[in-house]
Structure formats: C-alpha cells, structure tokens
Amino acid sequence: MAAPACCGSNERSFMKKVLVTGAAGFIGAHLCQRLRAS
Numbered sequence: 369m370a371a372p373a374c375c376g377s378n379e380r381s382f383m384k385k386v387l388v389t390g391a392a393g394f395i396g397a398h399l400c401q402r403l404r405a406s
Contacts, residue, residue, distance in 0.1 A: 386403060390396040
C-alpha cells in the first residue's frame with residue numbers, strides 16, 4: 369500500500385510501496401486500514 373507524502377512546495381510528492389505481513393491479526397488489520405486511509 370502506498371500513501372502520498374507531501375513535502376515542501378518545491379519538492380514533488382511521492383508514493384512508497386509498503387509490505388505488511390501478519391495483517392490477518394487485530395493489530396495488522398487496523399494498521400492496514402490506517403495506512404490506506406492516509
């Protein structure tokens with residue numbers, strides 16, 4: 369999942385790819401939801 373990162377006005381925003389393992393559990397599932405929302 370990727371979340372846009374906005375920096376200063378002169379810098380480009382970029383996307384990062386993130387691999388989350390163990391997302392079937394309570395903490396992992398909520399972490400994935402938060403990452404997708406941001």
